[in-house]
Amino acid sequence: MSPEVVWLRATSSGVGRPPRHTRETVTLAAVHAADRDGLAALTMRSVAAELGTGGGSLYRHVTSREELIDLMVDHAAGEYVLHEPTGHWLDDLVALAVQGLEIHRRHLWLTEVVTAPVVGPHGLRVSEHVMAVLAEHPAHDGQKLVAYAVLNSLISSFARAMDSAPDPERAQAQAAYLAEVIPRGDHPHLARLDPGSTRQPDDVFPDVIRGVLRGLLPSHAGNFRHSTPHGSG
Amino acid sequence: MSPEVVWLRATSSGVGRPPRHTRETVTLAAVHAADRDGLAALTMRSVAAELGTGGGSLYRHVTSREELIDLMVDHAAGEYVLHEPTGHWLDDLVALAVQGLEIHRRHLWLTEVVTAPVVGPHGLRVSEHVMAVLAEHPAHDGQKLVAYAVLNSLISSFARAMDSAPDPERAQAQAAYLAEVIPRGDHPHLARLDPGSTRQPDDVFPDVIRGVLRGLLPSHAGNFRHSTPHGSG
DNA sequence: TCTCCTTTGCGAACAGTGTTAGCAAAGGCT
DNA sequence: AGCCTTTGCTAACACTGTTCGCAAAGGAGA
Numbered sequence: 334m335s336p337e338v339v340w341l342r343a344t345s346s347g348v349g350r351p352p353r354h355t356r357e358t359v360t361l362a363a364v365h366a367a368d369r370d371g372l373a374a375l376t377m378r379s380v381a382a383e384l385g386t387g388g389g390s391l392y393r394h395v396t397s398r399e400e401l402i403d404l405m406v407d408h409a410a411g412e413y414v415l416h417e418p419t420g421h422w423l424d425d426l427v428a429l430a431v432q433g434l435e436i437h438r439r440h441l442w443l444t445e446v447v448t449a450p451v452v453g454p455h456g457l458r459v460s461e462h463v464m465a466v467l468a469e470h471p472a473h474d475g476q477k478l479v480a481y482a483v484l485n486s487l488i489s490s491f492a493r494a495m496d497s498a499p500d501p502e503r504a505q506a507q508a509a510y511l512a513e514v515i516p517r518g519d520h521p522h523l524a525r526l527d528p529g530s531t532r533q534p535d536d537v538f539p540d541v542i543r544g545v546l547r548g549l550l551p552s553h554a555g556n557f558r559h560s561t562p563h564g565s566g
Numbered sequence: 567m568s569p570e571v572v573w574l575r576a577t578s579s580g581v582g583r584p585p586r587h588t589r590e591t592v593t594l595a596a597v598h599a600a601d602r603d604g605l606a607a608l609t610m611r612s613v614a615a616e617l618g619t620g621g622g623s624l625y626r627h628v629t630s631r632e633e634l635i636d637l638m639v640d641h642a643a644g645e646y647v648l649h650e651p652t653g654h655w656l657d658d659l660v661a662l663a664v665q666g667l668e669i670h671r672r673h674l675w676l677t678e679v680v681t682a683p684v685v686g687p688h689g690l691r692v693s694e695h696v697m698a699v700l701a702e703h704p705a706h707d708g709q710k711l712v713a714y715a716v717l718n719s720l721i722s723s724f725a726r727a728m729d730s731a732p733d734p735e736r737a738q739a740q741a742a743y744l745a746e747v748i749p750r751g752d753h754p755h756l757a758r759l760d761p762g763s764t765r766q767p768d769d770v771f772p773d774v775i776r777g778v779l780r781g782l783l784p785s786h787a788g789n790f791r792h793s794t795p796h797g798s799g
Numbered sequence: 800t801c802t803c804c805t806t807t808g809c810g811a812a813c814a815g816t817g818t819t820a821g822c823a824a825a826g827g828c829t
Numbered sequence: 830a831g832c833c834t835t836t837g838c839t840a841a842c843a844c845t846g847t848t849c850g851c852a853a854a855g856g857a858g859a
Binding site: 578579581582583584585586587619620621622623626 | 804805806807808809810811
């Protein structure tokens, strides 16, 4: 266990008793269990049961639960299918965000990951791709990184908002409170809200991403079109 | 314990032994402890110790740890100081977001709250204010709600990014991995990143919020007054 | 003042969590 | 075969949220 980061740690030395499970097997089992039961219900013992083994056995492949979550997050980042940049950075990033939203909806536990994970090879690959897409954009590197962080934040937020059943009891409690306090008249603007417009962020997502990115990365150098066919095209 | 939502539950019946601590006292102690040690270290016993009592005593005022966190979040929402709308919705919302960032930096545990809390009276008050600011904006209600959700998401993300010490060990592990894998040459765009531009989202925050809101709520539909374009003083 | 009566405070206990230590098992090498 | 390294597993530890039963503390009525 020499390196303190999992991405640099050797997976098996080849000598001695051969391992029955690999680091990837454990990760896959954890992803599967989290897909089904959520991250809060993901215990070391449940993951171990998924593999038909005992709880403490996982610590042969993973040093902690947090590290296992890092592995899961990077595994999810590996589900991005990265295409060659088309020259239209905005279209490319919107498509990437749509893909990210699909990944988050496939793995709803991603929205429950609270602490920023230690980015692994797949996450690095996505970051590299984003920077490649934005390579010829005139913005500063800091602005690009901020835009990328905002992108990820929005993906997570939308996935969470689109999750129809995060917790039925809490949703019901929220509705009960609103039904009790809104008619009192202290919140006229909330009372006047169109009740049908609170839930359809599915198809508006690409437009939102497009608007946000256009606001964050204005190509004020010349053409303000959303597609800037620069350089190799 | 009739109502299943804390905001509708009576605080004390007046008869019988008078309570030594109130719901607000417990909330304040929890906020204080979370400010100091973070949300992960906030245990019922630690909050109780803050009040000089035992662990199970808190359940006289709060039904669960989750409900306590709801109370804490609404307490933080109560720290917003809401001014009368000036007529410049963009300036008003940017100011509100700056205020939200300050609140998040005062209470860093807010970024650790994973599940959307059951919004209480203070949260409702802020929502009402946002809708009042946007009352004359020609966007649909759905767009306004999305913009508000995005705003809160960005505040949380920025607060998390600006936290200089989220976990020194993880940050060091991340740096070690990058130092090992970047020089291999597989990530040319990441390698070419300006190392100084990765960390100063403090002063850029208002501009980011302004750009995002401008992208999300374009006032193209009517004769709505616009605010100072960029980099306002 | 002395009871009732309601409500609160508190400690012990329960199931469940992440994590660790010690020991048995299982293959590759000589 | 025999050694040796590595793995799997069980039991245990400290800790968590939560519940339960009982003692304590005040107000209302006599």
